[in-house]
Amino acid sequence: MNSFRTHQSGYRARSLSTLCLVVLLSCPVSAVPVLFNLLGGATMGVDWVTSNASRAVINSLGELNLRNGYVEVESQVYDFSEADSVDLSFDVSVPFNILGLIGSAPNPGENLVAQYRRDDGGWQTLNTFVANNGFLGLLSLGNSYTYSATLPSNAYHDNFQIRYVMTGGGFGLFDLLGDNWYVSDIVVNADLPPAGPDHFRFSYLSTALTCNPHSVTVYACADANCTSTYNDDVTIILSPSGWVGGDTRTLSGGRDTFQLRQTTPGTSNIGITFSTPPKIGGGDLCSIDGGGYSTNCSLTFASAGFVVSTPDFLSGKGTATATIQAVRQSDNSPLCVPAFSNVTKSVDFYTRYDSPPTGTMVSDLGGVNVSGSAAAPTSLSLNFDGSGTATLPTLGYSDAGQKTLVARYDGSDSDVGLTLIGQDNYVARPAGLCINTGSTCSGSYASCGVFGTAGDSFPVEISAVAWQADSDSDFCDGNTATPNYISVSPVNLSATVLAPSGGENGVISPGSYTHTMSATGITSVSMTQSEVGVFSIDAQPPLYFGAALGTLSDTTLQTFSSRPTGRFIPAYFDVALTDAGSINSGCPTGNTYTGEPFSWLVAPELTISSYNAATPAVVTQNYTDDDFRKLTAAALFAGVSTPSTDTAAQGKDTTLLPLAGSPETDFNEGELTVIAPGQMRYVFSALDSMAYARTLNAEVNPFVPDLAFSIGSWSDGEAGFTGPLNFSPDTSGVSMRFGRMRLQDTFGAEMYDLNVGLVTEYFLDGKYVRNDLDDCTDWDSANATVDGISAVAASSGTLTAGSSGNEGIRLLAPTTVPGAPDTGDAGISYTAPTWLRGDYDGDGSFESPSSTVSFGVYRGHERIVYRRELRN
Template sequence: MARTPAARPRARLTAWQAWAALALGMASPAWAAVYTFPGALPVACVSTGSGTYSCTTVTLAAADTVNVVGSADVRVTGNLDIKGSQVNASGAAANMKVTVSGTMFASTGATFNANITAGNVASSGAVNYGGSLSTTTGYLNIGQGSRVTGSVNTTSGTITLSSGTSSNYTTVGSANSASGGLLLNSYNRVLGESRVGHVSGGDYNVLGGPVTALNTYVSFSDHVTINGNVSAQSYVFTGHYANITGNITSTQLQVDTASHSTVTGSITANGTYVNLGGYTTVGGPITAQTYVDTGSHSSIGGDITSRTSYIDTGHGTSVTGSLLAGGTYIDIHSDARVTGSLTAKTYVSMYDNGVVGGSITAQTSTVFINDGNSVGGNVTAASWAKIDDYTTIFGDVTSTGSYVYISTHSTINGNVTAATTVSSGTDSRILQCARSTGSSTMDFNSPTLVAGACCGAAGTCGKSCISGSPVPPSCRSFDHIAVQHGTGTGLTCAPNTVTLVACADSGCSTLYTGGVSGNLTAAGTGITVNFPAGAGFNIPAGASSTTVSFQPVTAGKVTVGAQTASPTASSGSTCNFGSPSCAFTVADSGFDIAVPAHTSGTSQTLSIAAVQKSATSTACVPAFGNVVKTVAVACSYSNPTSGQRSPVVNGVALNTSGAASAACDGTGQLLSLSFNGSGVATPSLIYSDVGKLTLNLSLAGSDQASGLNMTGTGSVVVAPAAFTLTGSPTTVVGAGSPFAVTVSAVNAEGNVTPNFGRETSPEGVRLSWTRASPTGAGASAGTFTGTGVGATAALTSFVNGVATVSDLAWTEVGSGDITSTLASGSYLASGLSASGTTGSTGAALRSVPHHFDVGVTQGCGSITYSEQPFRVTITARNAGNGITLNYNGTAATTPALSKQVTLSATTNASLGSFAPGSATVPAGNFLAGVATVTSPVFAFTSKLTAPAAVGIRAVDADGVSSLGAVEGTVQLRSGRLRITNAFGTEKRALTAPVQAQYWTSKAWVLNSLDNCTRVPLAAVSLGGYLDAKGASTSDWHTAVVPDANGKAISMVNGNGTLTLEAPTAHTARVPAGSVDVSINLGSAASDASCLPAPRPDTTGAAQGWLRAKFGSSNGCAGVAEFNRDPSMRATFGVYAPELKRLIYSAEVP
């Protein structure tokens, strides 16, 4: 049975008195009460048994303490107000459950370790909650600096966290509400998940888990950090400098992020758009139902998809992926980088100096590519396609419905095809076929390189539509099939394989890749020829060769050829063997020679099989076995057709001198070869050069003398083992500036192979760039250019196996390595390739900005006062004037490659100097190649200096400079702020004229260009009050009247006013007299005027550049320097001496 208050121990009487006083509405006793569950309970509470308690309205005093022994389930039917008391402070929250029908109140300093459910929660100030807080129907407010260890939960009410501080966040464990909102002010923290109806947050909030808006939106101001996914039914908005570790999803509306934000995952707006502020990083793809708009210098780590509208990427944006605009257009702004392709429903527009790694397709409209761009794939437009100056397209350009225009200095590595006209500007290049399928005018301005041109549809090649000069040759068309075999000899007992090559000209110097089908022919008098896989052949489009096997079963000569079915050849087939041409000789016995293609300088097994035709079939059988035979072995050069070195077989060089360093001479050597039981000899072969060799074998010695005649011819391809790269720069190179590298083809021993590059169709290398530094989300790949660079490019200028390329350039800052690979991918079609690299640590090049551009924003409109800070923007650029994004000092790149920049004066430098410390730009200020500082201050040595333009130069530790580039100027004037005495009636406000002035070299005059000077109210000092008789007084006062800008003084065209309100009397005396007014233009609390001390302290305006020699006329100390603040005297109700008259008082409006 519960004890009544009267029966409780006397020691607790003070507690009872306190609660009684509260219940009766009286003031509580000054002492603190201590309550215990169970035990001395608050007066409004009774025990209902089994650890449960029932209370009506309960109000504790701020210093009260409530202890729990064991556990307590407290149910309050009214309100609960714990003020600043300590409830279960030393206990666990799990031991106390509190249910409040009304509102639970708590105040600063309180501790409440319980799991609490109330109708509403109104917590003010810093309160420590050890458990969870929940409301059944109403709101839940958490005070400034409070901490809730558990979750905060409502059904439909709003959860509100008051603003914390940078050192004391208002913190809750997690937030949950079925339909209520979560309202975060500034410096709030949610340790876990937030799952509520909607979320609204101020600045500097931290959320440790996912954020989900079940009903509507998620919205945050600046500097929010979220460690989890963000999803909302309607929109998602994040302010500047947001950091989200996860995905963002809007189910029904849009996603907006302000500048300098980071999202590590994807962004999806299933309702409308995605809009990113500048310098935003997204680690994954972006998908929007309507448009996607990225701010400048954004970085996207995946594809961008607009399902029904457009995509617009800001200046300097980087996308690692492709762009698909399923509704309308794609706009790529200048200096953008896209590694994948661009596909738009309507048009594609690409601004200056961008890179697209893949293809560009405009499905229903146009493609416009502006100056200085690079496209790694094809460009296809349904309407016209226009390629502007200095642009490179590595694939084809096609307009299926209109014209193609190629502007000056641009290069198209593939074909150009238009339904109507094709035009090119001067110094442009079309390296494949230019075709007008509608036979419209084609005009190539000289000097222009066009590899070929055709008027009409594919398959035709007139040139009547070509206007002006030059007139290019006709485009490549199918001329004939070339039948190729290494020796033109074979055996009757084995299939003989020939290669069929489709040629676009008579000499087969250009291959045809349009696709060819036909049949191989082979016939000889009295000779039967079998085709093991059939005589038909097909060379698919995109390829230029195939193979066919045939087997004459009777010794003799057969004539080999090719008959084409589609398309029809312009000429008959040719062969690279036979006398007469195309005569293929077969014998019933001989040497079958086989050696796989291999790399130069490595030992390879040469297989020589002595075979003859079986007496019972067309198969080959050994001619002899288990015997040593003398065989004459000679070598010759097939491709290239000459050489400097000889192959070595079984240690013997195949020339008369027997020296591997000497060339093949056709004589060869007699070798004793051991044939095994299968009739096969396996000597070793090593060749230290490259190319295709022919080996000629014939039986010699006693066997030849006895009339046994066996011959054989075989070929082998020997490829380079690797490429070495040397001669890269040893000093820093300006980004985009040319540098040289020497490439050497070498064998397995590292020696140069002199025949590389001398092939009939010279083999070459392709150069590529791998950035070593910097790394990170903000790192830019830049563009690597030069001879041998590009998807279809090749460096072929090899002499004796060595080539030097001198026009390589990388447009970015950092370091990297060059990789050289065999351009064809298969040396002489052998399947062997080779490569080489400068390494993986940036050994090829260290690149710095080519130059800086310096922009100056004046401190005051179009001018800057001497000693006034002005804004300087420094932009790091490459030789092509593009921004070097990797010149960065933030954590977006590793390492940070920017350097501290020093500013100096160029023109008129002798007139003054920079203030100490103001002429340096910290390396960390650079973000994606651009740094802005607002601290530079240039001061004239003499205050009495006429206006001058001072040029500003920037130089960093690597010597990168703005010399010869854009250098802004500071339009300096030596200034002062002048205010004059004012007289007027005491019945109304008094206005004193103020003027901004500058020194002309002869006098101080009005500075009509000053529309910037603002003097705050707090910078004006009013003191030295005098009455009408000139005696010191405190009988009245006045104050500054704020102007329309809320300031004391605001300049307009160099003129302003300072207005004082009409005097306010403190006594019955007439409020007339004067007051001294000074304007504190410095930063200290005391002004530097020449008024007598003491003067009231003020908050300085920090505009010391407007100080001058004020006070020199009355002998004020220190006026030798221009360091005095302006001052004046305002006089109310007293005549002005210069007017020689009285001011008569009257009622005035």
């Protein structure tokens, strides 16, 4: 079977510039649509093969007819391995039927399956056309269907085929007129590299000499407009005869330069008489002396003229090695001999713009401007040596591009009738690129001013510039622009991080631009830099007329850099709540008293990330370098709003319960650390302290605290966070209780020491009850004072379930009369923590608890019959 010709995938690029041939450079080949009519002129057994020759034919109407039962039909093989896309379309039709049984249409079960071969060798079903009543109806006069689709990527391989399968399962008893599927107009449209060049083009100068081979550049064009070249090898036969190295040559990479020798004066026509592969388009076209392409492909050889040699040079620097030689064909051989020697002659010069075809700057010879018009040339007096050669004054041109220097001599006196013409083109190549960001940064990069925001656009002006000095390292310092510079393919853009050291270079967008000619020579590019820091903006232009900028022949691409930019800063910060934290109760049982300070069991934790302004935004990893991180814990702490009241618990007057002021409630600056590039952690301070204000209004039933914190707007001085971020720490294990301490009244025998019990209580439903959650309150007799007939002995302990139990503050047996026990009362008071003091006397203020201790066996105070606490 036939297969479509394979092409090297390296030449399939689609992004092509029409500038390619303007500057006489080859460009990658573009894929072109190729139509394949799989049935046009096809025959069974050659273009298609079948599993049963009696059941598949290509009929006189050009239709693929599958009939009378199971059969498979496969197309020839096609090579779509380099296809950019493959589209398939075909039509399917069926004749009439009755009930799907009688007639020439397929019966139920005799379906038509369309498939293609995948790159793994298997068959992939595209569609199944069903031969049943659902498709054809109970009574049908026939039907048709059109299929069209773009095939998936697994169809792009070198063994592509189409297959149609008629399945079995029909009712042969009723096949009175046969069972038929008809497939027509099977068309594949594939985007493929061309099978051969579309046509050929030639470019050459018109001043050819019989004594000197003449250079002709040949292009193999991939399309009618020659926007790209056909880069596979092409064997060509050149005409006329006389090409150096033979008339049969191989054209590689889309272009090559050959030399034609003609030893007899006269005019020849340049062309290609045959090529392999053959061209698929139009005829040959020629450009003479840089002019437009036309069918005029003549070349006239003269027996005498100038051989002009103008080497390439850097724009603005020029070359002192350009020469001109007056030659003629020897009388005895085809070799060149001097046309005159050891004489001084006046020669006319003018220049021509080749690429680009226009310009504003003139070339000069030894500082003398050279005319751009053949009608008004510039005359120079030249000294020709014995070989007929004269060295030209330094040839200079401050712009970029390719130009041609044309020389003409019209003889006089003894040379009357002698006309010598010669020309040569030269390339003035820019010395480099000036990348001007409009800002510069020196010294300590971290101290430089803000240049821009990461992710936001900023303008950059890029110009190709002329040579100023061999040691030039800053092409933006005094170098003049070359307005005619054009990049024939995109200039690659990137950035190099200068600070922080070892930081990320970031992503520059766009990643490339195309430099166009302009009056100023400046191309403005709106760019973005994704990262934070100080950078150089780098540009790597493509080869210019076969060599890198700043060189005469080096093909290694050169990269040019801007001065250091100022600092890029983040666009904003994002704050995420990593941990809302939890409250540490005053006692592990969960008990905390109103007025009692409490702090964090787990301090709240935040993650702060610095972002750029891109969409979507990306973390700027360089920000957290020590020198570029401007955010401090103090700046972040300044944006923290701390609670002043509970959000739900109310006092007696139904207002929200407030927190106490300093020093009971005191918030401190937390700790800020770097946890990953571009990310920081802020942890609230372990020194933070909170307490509810203890007032009579706060004498309410126990409640679970609900405290609201907020991270408001803050800034590092350059970029900021726009809040709020609200959160509440976990307080689920805390019971906030309005409490007090009570000293128990005690009595006993006067000859023994007595213990005064301590009890803590909390307010519940209008009365005080013992606080069985208090396992933490410490007591110490050092805080007790006694008056009367006793004294305090040293004792201490910790309450359990709100009580000191059998222990307490020990009062010594009274000894008013030495040596004899005494009876009577002693008053005792205890300096309790402020949150355990109560309004025992109902005067609206809180005081420490007190009680009376009676010494005497089973007696209390003689004047007291019964004692209990009364509440207002």
